[in-house]
Amino acid sequence: MSHLKLPPLPPYQKQQRKSYAGFVRSTSVQSTPSPTSNFATSFQLIVTAPTSSLTNTNTKMSNDQKIPVGFVTMDHQVAGHTFHVGTEEIGMLKSVDDGSVLKPAGSPMCAAREIKFYEQLLTTTDKDILPLRDFIAEYRGTQTLAVGSKAVNFIKLRDLTHGISEPCVIDIKMGRRTWDPLATEQKREAEENKYVGCKNTVGFCIPGLQTHHIASGTYKKFGKEYGKKLNQNTVKEALRLFLNADSGLCRQLIMQILTNLWAIQKWIRTQKVYQFYSSSILIIYDARKLRQILEAKVRTPTTPDGEIRSESPLNSLQNQLKPNRSSSNSLRGSGESLNTLEASGSPTVPKTVYRKIQRSHSSMNNYEQEMQKMKDNYTLMLDNLVGVYDSNKEWVHVKMIDFAHTFNNNEISDGQPTVDKNYLDGIEHLVEMFEELLKQCD
Numbered sequence: 001m002s003h004l005k006l007p008p009l010p011p012y013q014k015q016q017r018k019s020y021a022g023f024v025r026s027t028s029v030q031s032t033p034s035p036t037s038n039f040a041t042s043f044q045l046i047v048t049a050p051t052s053s054l055t056n057t058n059t060k061m062s063n064d065q066k067i068p069v070g071f072v073t074m075d076h077q078v079a080g081h082t083f084h085v086g087t088e089e090i091g092m093l094k095s096v097d098d099g100s101v102l103k104p105a106g107s108p109m110c111a112a113r114e115i116k117f118y119e120q121l122l123t124t125t126d127k128d129i130l131p132l133r134d135f136i137a138e139y140r141g142t143q144t145l146a147v148g149s150k151a152v153n154f155i156k157l158r159d160l161t162h163g164i165s166e167p168c169v170i171d172i173k174m175g176r177r178t179w180d181p182l183a184t185e186q187k188r189e190a191e192e193n194k195y196v197g198c199k200n201t202v203g204f205c206i207p208g209l210q211t212h213h214i215a216s217g218t219y220k221k222f223g224k225e226y227g228k229k230l231n232q233n234t235v236k237e238a239l240r241l242f243l244n245a246d247s248g249l250c251r252q253l254i255m256q257i258l259t260n261l262w263a264i265q266k267w268i269r270t271q272k273v274y275q276f277y278s279s280s281i282l283i284i285y286d287a288r289k290l291r292q293i294l295e296a297k298v299r300t301p302t303t304p305d306g307e308i309r310s311e312s313p314l315n316s317l318q319n320q321l322k323p324n325r326s327s328s329n330s331l332r333g334s335g336e337s338l339n340t341l342e343a344s345g346s347p348t349v350p351k352t353v354y355r356k357i358q359r360s361h362s363s364m365n366n367y368e369q370e371m372q373k374m375k376d377n378y379t380l381m382l383d384n385l386v387g388v389y390d391s392n393k394e395w396v397h398v399k400m401i402d403f404a405h406t407f408n409n410n411e412i413s414d415g416q417p418t419v420d421k422n423y424l425d426g427i428e429h430l431v432e433m434f435e436e437l438l439k440q441c442d
């Protein structure tokens, strides 16, 4: 598990994180613990692995990570809290068979607040709140798992990376102010001193992002240290990085992101029910689909002898290395014919890609990278052939996440409720930046 939040903890945080072990579990979406209730008593322990006590569950854990069978660590988490089990630092988990993520519930206060938020949203009939349901990842209740020797409480949500082949993920924390009304002076000060270059100028910050970099075929991850150095100019570069702009800005992608952001922005402009402190917008898209779109965009008709003319990022490699006709029927030298694939007229068949795999290692300087690109191109070709990306498949998600510090206005103010100007300022800037990027699309 990558260290998303590294120790040592400041004194005021220590107690909160220790409390992980004190939780036991809720399983039902009906239970609605109040923020002031003794949270632990509202949970019942249910151990997923069939063991009689928590202390012996290690034998039922998969690998050495002490994670119960049926769950794995969430590879595509880019920010957020972790908890410790022995020397292991563990963050979100993923359920292997139902497309859910399990977010460690956090301190009792935060957990209760976040659960209350989700459960209120499930049952509300308030027309001012209802639109919010479309802006969040589906809430699937809570669950306690025995992780190592600890009972850890989780909030279960739809996994927004589920079904996405090459997830690009960005966590954008909204608002200049990221501390809530109950924050201690220390907490307030700590929050005020981080991500300042971004928060104080554009009203949001980026605690983490990952991109599946199309040009190199590798994942690139940027954590909070990267985010903390960003300012109002460099943050735009971070968005470009996330969007794989070096392979071409994609109007379709940016439009999908903007459509979602506009909807959230419109609602935030008028809603007076909530104050969302330290809440994020999570944007996820599939780089594999993006590659397909970019490739289709630059594709030109083939020459009479079947060569592809265009200079797309994907086939520039092919053009550099002219096909060796004598080996063109062989895939990975196995004798498996690709003639049928070529004959099918699929516009994105990377004709020379499979041939190049036969080149000798010693002749390649950047062999690994090019191998990866070839694999990617091959996958893309197969996707096209089997129609993996039909027009209905969702490949972009934009959702509001993290409601651990979300307050109902009536809980924190005696006066007239107001719009959440803190969040609004952030989303207005964010929308502007994506609109600028849209203008840059050709």
Ligand SMILES: Nc1ncnc2c1ncn2[C@@H]1O[C@H](COP(=O)(O)OP(=O)(O)OP(=O)(O)O)[C@@H](O)[C@H]1O
Binding pocket: 076, 077, 078, 079, 080, 081, 082, 092, 101, 103, 137, 157, 158, 159, 160, 161, 169, 170, 171, 208, 278, 280, 282, 401, 402, 403, 404
């Ligand atoms: N529904 C989801 N599907 C997929 N990934 C998710 C989902 N919700 C959260 N994540 C991942 O987990 C990360 C952390 O989520 P979240 O902000 O809710 O956690 P947190 O521990 O409350 O964070 P913080 O440090 O801001 O308090 C996100 O950046 C994202 O990578």
Ligand SMILES: O=P(O)(O)O[C@@H]1[C@H](O)[C@H](O)[C@@H](OP(=O)(O)O)[C@H](OP(=O)(O)O)[C@H]1O
Binding pocket: 004, 005, 006, 013, 110, 178, 187, 191, 194, 207, 224, 278, 404, 405
């Ligand atoms: O990015 P960093 O440097 O890791 O800083 C963390 C970040 O600000 C989190 O949003 C915050 O959680 P909350 O949003 O829940 O406050 C956490 O506070 P915490 O350690 O007090 O939980 C900070 O440590």
